[in-house]
Structure formats: structure tokens, C-alpha cells
Amino acid sequence: MRRLTTTLETTLGRFGGVNLLPVAVALVAFVLIGAPSSWLTLTVAGLAMGMMLFLMASGLSLVFGLMDVLNFGHSAFVSFGAFVSATVLAGMGAWLTADSWVLNSLALAASYLAAICFGLVAGWFFETVIIKPVYRDHLRQILITIGAMIVAEQAILAFWGGTPFSVARPHFLEGSWIIGDVSIEIYRAFAFTLGAAVFVMLFFVLNRTRIGLLIRAGVEDREMVEALGFRVDRLFIGVFMLGSALAALGGAMWAGYETLITPHMGAELMIVVFIVVIIGGLGSIEGTLLGAIMVGLMSNYIGFLAPKLALASNMILMVAILLWRPNGLRPAVK
């Protein structure tokens, strides 16, 4: 019996081990749902949601891995990204509603770029002003970043007001493709593609470049890298800015997905982002991707199968995974 489980484990490990989990979930859901067309729609929706969550969570996870800094104010970047991009889109309304997809995508790109630039600048500011004085002091880090989150949320309320803000979607991303009896929202496919592209880029940077090597080494053992003469603190500012920019981009995409955003969206998403990071394991982007996709798929499937349970589904998923692996699925930090 034990022999059988070991063989099973090695076979599973050869095919990807925990990476198979989303596939397994999808298969179980396929059986439970029964209708292939709704299953496909839900899967696409789940993957798209997962990719956006991944963008928001990846920075948080890397920042924690590299510098042991947990940023509870991370959600501020998400909501600011959403509001900045929505404002840019609103300002470029003429280009958005134009019938040419070139103008449409230019407007969209401009709004994303604005969100990313904002994320970079705000990330730099946040790191140097808020977080630097409290390195290595978890209690004060949590308190200070919570304080920053409160201030940021109130600032959004002051600038944009408390009423929900509607977000214009570019013309060419409206509607859905209908293949047979399967309908796929174009925006979801677009979000998935963009998220996947960002993941591939991140993966490439982390695994194929010198900077990425340093980041991974820093996550593994910061003191050793510092002893070898590299300035990990400077690297860290870079990673923090990148993480904030990704969060802002994720927020911008989420804004287009929801089409109606409120100043509280950051705080609401934060819970999900935390769950993603905990499930995936802190410090690795592969783990974060895995966690994000699991959360995205689960919430869509359960939302369809048992709507009453949907609210607790993420929590149940987290508890189950923590009982199985207390450090998350693929942690980089020990």
C-alpha cells in the first residue's frame, strides 16, 4: 500500500505535483456541473479572475519574500490604479467610443500606462517614507501599513467622492464571442491573455536575468547576498515599485472587469489577495499564480454550483490547504 502511494506520488510529481491542483479542480467541477458549455464559460471566467488576482498578489508575495515586509497597504495601489485608469479612460471618452480599434486600444494603453506610472511613483514613495523606518519590526509594519491604507482610502474618498464610479470599456472589448453554445466574454479572454503575458515576463526576468537571479538569491538568503557585496535594499526598492505597479495594473484591469468601482474595492480585494498569497506560499510567483488560479476557479465554480457557499468558499479553500501544507502550496520562504 505504501509502495503504491510512493509510486503515485512520484508519478504525480513528474506531471507537476501541486501544479495539477487547478486541473483536478476543473475536472471535478466538470463532472459536477455536467453541462460542458457552462463549464467552459465558468473556467474562462475563473482563469481571467485568477490572472487579475495574480497581478495584484505577485508584488505582495515578492516583497514579503525578499525583505520580510508584509504590506497591509498593498490594496491602496489596487484601488488607486483602478481610479487613475478610470479617470484617464473617462477623459479619453471620444477615443474609446470611436469605431476604430486603434484609437480604442491607444486609450486603453494610455490608461494602463497611467496606472503603472502611478504605481511606480507611489511605490517608491511608500517604500522610502512609510516602510523603510520600520524594517524588521513586524508589529509596527502591520500598524503603519494599516494606517497608510486608511489614509489612502480616505484620500480616494476625498478626491473621487463616495459614489460608485463607472468605468468605460473600450468598444472592441465589449460583447462576447459565441462558439457553438459557449459564450466567452471578450474582456475575460483579454484579461487572461494580458495576465499570462505579465506572468511570462516576470518568470523570464526572475529566472533568466542577472537581476532576477539576485532577487531569487535575496529571497533565499538575504544576508548572504549582502555579504557578497550586493545592495539588497536598493534591489528591494525596485521590487517594491514593480510590485506596486503590477497591483495598480491589476486594479485597472479589475475596474474594466467590474465596470463599477467604489473606494472600498481595495479593502474588499485585499482579503482575497491575502488568501491567494497564503494559499500559494509567500515569496514565489509560481505559488502566487497557482493560488490565484485556484481561488479564481473555485469562486466561479462554487458560485455556480452552490451560490450560498460562494462567500465562504475562499476561506474553506484556505483552511483546507493550510491544514495540508501549513506554509502554502509552493513557498519560497522557509
Place this chain on the structure above:
Amino acid sequence: MTNQTGTRTTTGTLIVKGTVALIAALLLFAPFLFQDVRSLEVAARICIFIVLVASFDLLIGYTGIVSFAHTMFFGFGAYGAAILLKQMGPGWTPVLLGAVAGVAVSIVFAVAIGLLSLRVKAIFFAMITLAAASVVLVLASQLSHLTGGEDGITYKAPDLFKPATKLLTDADGKVLKVFGVRMNGKLAAYYFVFASCLVLFLVMLRFTVSPVGTVLKAIRENEARAEAIGYRVVAYRTFVFCLSAAIASLAGTVYAVWLKYTGPDTALSFAIMIDILLMVVIGGMGTMWGAVIGAVLLTLAQYYLRDLMGAASAALEGVPILPELTAPDRWLFWLGIIFILLVYFFPKGIAGTAMEKGARS
């Protein structure tokens, strides 16, 4: 001579304790000193929040763990009493049963969360409590047949606390007035709140100087060392988490009886959690006195600062963006900034900083 924080007695300590004694005296005579409805409301809220903040301080200040689920436990107690008062009608049985049920549910949750997350990285704990609290909040607003959903539940308090109840009557059979205050049920309700909060606070004060309290401080200062000496860190942390959860739940029950209304906004919302956090940090972590000072300052600010900010906003009319930032609803913005500055420059808060001043040998 040593005191709460283990430092020598200082002039500052005396001042802090004197302030707390003054606050206690003011709260004791609040119905006589401030004879309008709003002030009594503020005084009762201060009593409840002193207990709530002090119980949170057991976690964050004495043990060094950050939980975001404190309002969840507060809510369990409040909803326990509220649901039973609604179902069984006014009386003392539902209040007692509700308190017991709230404490029981709180302890079950606390043990589950504690055992699940206190043994892994301490920072997980903050995230997991945050997630748990948000799920409970959503559940409370969804299970509307039980909890009244977003609208909450209104119910009647035990007969003793009805405004029409006459505690003392004069010769004509009317409510007796002492120093111009009617001896009616409202007064009884206030003193019920005051007395229960005083008892809970004294229990916690006693707890912090007990041997277990000392162990908790040792864990906060150096976890590895405490473990090495032979104290089971996970067990102690889980225990204090349960204790503070139980006290928060009892405070919730008392608040539910006082308000005669329980809803997500008064008992469960994340805004209350942020209030508690601000109170603990502004007052001073690691001293029970800090909790008192923080709760008083912030509650007063909540009720009276808004009026001031409204005036400031009106005065700044015409200047870009400043009127929006000084609008009465944006008071959290300024408190957030004060909070950040305090954590930087005075991490011990008002009480902690004051107690270090004026050292005497």
C-alpha cells in the same frame, strides 16, 4: 518598585494613573454630570470600548500578536444576546444565554484559528484573522432570517432597563429626581454597563500581573528564549487569544443590551476594528491604562471632532481640495496620519511615553 511595564515608578506613571482615576470618576458620575442623551450615549460607548480595547491590548501589547478578528468576537457576543432577546422576548435569561453562547462560539473560533495559524509564521495570523473576520461579516449580512442582514435586529432590553421603569418613587408615585436626574431604567442601564465594564477591566488588570501575564510578556520580548526556558508558546498564545476573545464577546453582549439594536455597523464592521487599533496605538500598547486613555480620546474625537472639522471645512471654502479633506466625514484621514506619526515617533503611545517621563529613583 515596579509597575505594569516593569519600569520604575515615575512622575509620568502617577499622572497617567491619576488621569485614569479621573476618567473612572467622571464615568461613574456621568449621568449626573452630563445630563443629555448624547453625553450618556458617549459615556456608555467609552465604557464598552475601554473593555474592548483593553482586551485587544492583551493580544497586541502584552503578547505581541496582531489579530483583526476582534470585532468578530465582539459581534458574536452582541448577536448572541440580540438574537435570543428577539426570539425569547425581553428578560434576563436570553441575556445570560446569549452571553454564554457568544463566549462559547468565540472560544471555539479562537481555538480553531489559534491552533491553525499561531504555530506558523506570526504574520500569517494577522492575515488569517482578517480573512475570518471578513467572512463572518459577510455571513452576518447574508443570513438575514437570523441576523436581520444589513438592517440588523432591534429588540427590547430586560424590563429593568426600560425608560419607564421607576427605580425610586417620591411621595406622589412619580419618578424620584436626585440632583435633577430621573431614577429610571435608563440610569439602571447605564450603571449596568458601567459595572460590567469595571469588573471586566479589573479582571484583565489582575490577569496582566499574574504569573501567566508575565510569561506572555516574556514571549513578546523573546519568543525563542521563552520556548527554550520551557514555556509552550503556542499554548500560551492560544490561551490569551481565547481569553481576549471571551472578554470581547462579553463586552459585545453588554453593548447589545445597552443599544437595544445590533447590526453589522455597530458590532461587526471593519471600521470598529480600525477604531480599536487606533485606540490601542494612540493610548499606548502594553499598558491597560493606555487602553483607557485611547478609548476616551478617540470616542470623544469621533463624536465631537466632526463638528470642529465641519467648521474648518466651511472656513476653507474656495481653496481647492482642502475643503474635501477637512470635511467631517474625512476625520479618519487625519487620524490615520496621526496614527502613522505616532507609530514612528511614539511607538509606546500616550500612556507609554508619559510613563517614561520624570523618572524617580
